[in-house]
Amino acid sequence: MATGLPAKLKPAARVAGQRQDVWSIVNEAAAASPKQPIVNMGQGFFGYNPPPFIIAAAKSALDRVDCNQYSPTKGRPRLKKAIADAYSPFWGRKLDPETEVTITTGANEGMLSAFMAFIEPGDEVVIFEPFFDQYISNIEMAGGKIVYVPMHPPQDGATKTSSAAEWTVDFNELEKAITPTTKMIVLNTPHNPVGKVYSKEELQRIGDLCVKHEVIILSDEVYDRLYYVPFTRIATLSPEIEQLTITVGSAGKNFYATGWRVGWLVGPAHLIQYVSAAHTRICYSSVSPLQEACAVGFEQAESEGFWDETVKEMKGKMTRFNEVWDELGLPYSDPEGGYFVMVNTKKIKLPENYPFPPHVASRPRDFKLAWFLIHEVGVAAIPPTEFYTEPNAWLAEDYMRFAVCKEDEVLETAKERLRGLKKYIQE
Numbered sequence: 001m002a003t004g005l006p007a008k009l010k011p012a013a014r015v016a017g018q019r020q021d022v023w024s025i026v027n028e029a030a031a032a033s034p035k036q037p038i039v040n041m042g043q044g045f046f047g048y049n050p051p052p053f054i055i056a057a058a059k060s061a062l063d064r065v066d067c068n069q070y071s072p073t074k075g076r077p078r079l080k081k082a083i084a085d086a087y088s089p090f091w092g093r094k095l096d097p098e099t100e101v102t103i104t105t106g107a108n109e110g111m112l113s114a115f116m117a118f119i120e121p122g123d124e125v126v127i128f129e130p131f132f133d134q135y136i137s138n139i140e141m142a143g144g145k146i147v148y149v150p151m152h153p154p155q156d157g158a159t160k161t162s163s164a165a166e167w168t169v170d171f172n173e174l175e176k177a178i179t180p181t182t183k184m185i186v187l188n189t190p191h192n193p194v195g196k197v198y199s200k201e202e203l204q205r206i207g208d209l210c211v212k213h214e215v216i217i218l219s220d221e222v223y224d225r226l227y228y229v230p231f232t233r234i235a236t237l238s239p240e241i242e243q244l245t246i247t248v249g250s251a252g253k254n255f256y257a258t259g260w261r262v263g264w265l266v267g268p269a270h271l272i273q274y275v276s277a278a279h280t281r282i283c284y285s286s287v288s289p290l291q292e293a294c295a296v297g298f299e300q301a302e303s304e305g306f307w308d309e310t311v312k313e314m315k316g317k318m319t320r321f322n323e324v325w326d327e328l329g330l331p332y333s334d335p336e337g338g339y340f341v342m343v344n345t346k347k348i349k350l351p352e353n354y355p356f357p358p359h360v361a362s363r364p365r366d367f368k369l370a371w372f373l374i375h376e377v378g379v380a381a382i383p384p385t386e387f388y389t390e391p392n393a394w395l396a397e398d399y400m401r402f403a404v405c406k407e408d409e410v411l412e413t414a415k416e417r418l419r420g421l422k423k424y425i426q427e
């Protein structure tokens with residue numbers, strides 16, 4: 001916080017006075033830990049490169065004059081076409097690359113553009129807890145009022161491993177959250193951090209409510225190529241639902257390139273046109289050579305067997321990593337999609353009088369556990385109460401989120417270190 005500055009140099013309220021975020025707490029703890037180097041299973045970035053055919057496309061794009069200059073604000077024609085072609089089969093009709101697809105600077109900026117396009121100050125936006133943290137600031141920057149609906153963890157989550165499907169939405173709570181000023185609902189499937197893939201029935205109920213109340217659906221499907229059970233896209237359930245739905249995608253997640261910052265939105269022309277307008281005002285256009293490389297990614301993924309490979313590989317990592325919880329007897333939510341696993345740590349007894357620093361001691365139990373894990377076993381993970389409002393944080397304070405999108409040998413090192421938790425586990 002900028003203290004001691006002249007009043008006119010004070011930062012705007014939207015960025016000032018925010019409490020220390022989870023990423024800096026975890027990074028700071030990792031830097032201070034005696035166990036170096038820390039095995040970082042916290043943030044969801046990949047520990048390996050995109051496949052060679054996509055890397056080669058990025059390198060050759062750099063040699064082309066047009067690929068080093070501004071792209072059209074709505075995205076490069078080749079990428080929009082490649083996305084329209086890739087998604088048309090799911091939609092069951094031909095998507096129009098000119099009016100129904102727009103390219104953004106990562107999914108995150110795409111969602112900011114969607115909020116900026118449709119939210120007026122005071123409009124309500126419904127989101128589920130736990131949420132992807134960027135939703136909050138993105139909605140607030142547009143002046144929106146957030147209405148939270150918690151997902152409920154499995155009742156026996158502290159004693160039994162069960163499917164991530166067991167995290168449920170209470171539809172009465174959801175319907176109560178929708179008011180005449182609700183403008184949008186944000187959905188995330190496959191879900192970060194829970195690993196739930198919303199079932200067709202759940203999506204139909206959410207979609208029906210949105211049609212009834214005329215609410216725009218922003219469906220964050222950035223993990224749409226990583227599912228281990230049948231995956232439904234809400235936009236494809238009915239023409240009425242499709243008319244209200246903007247679907248969000250991310251090349252970062254699809255092609256193991258989170259630093260490339262290429263994302264897109266697919267939806268009906270009457271929604272996409274305004275999102276594109278907001279995007280143009282926010283960042284004009286997105287990075288050109290990497291859009292070109294992503295176009296090649298979509299054009300060749302199927303013939304390279306990449307989509308099947310990505311599922312097989314990530315599922316393999318998930319199974320490999322979760323063996324350690326089975327060994328330790330710690331239950332987890334078995335993910336239906338994505339690359340995060342939520343582990344229930346209730347059986348871990350933290351030593352009394354452990355010297356947590358005040359900014360950790362004042363947070364829920366999962367923050368203490370994150371600190372403890374980093375300092376005692378040298379593994380970084382994310383405390384999920386960061387993704388809740390305070391009144392609902394208790395729902396997740398026994399959980400810990402681990403990202404498995406890492407090299408197999410990193411997963412094995414993490415497992416070896418996590419075995420050190422055995423002495424702290426009490427049945």
Ligand SMILES: Cc1ncc(COP(=O)(O)O)c(C=O)c1O
Nearest residue numbers: 106107108132192222250252263
């Ligand atoms: C649920 C969810 N949505 C969106 C994003 C952001 O995607 P991008 O990196 O393309 O902005 C993430 C990244 O972690 C995510 O987990």
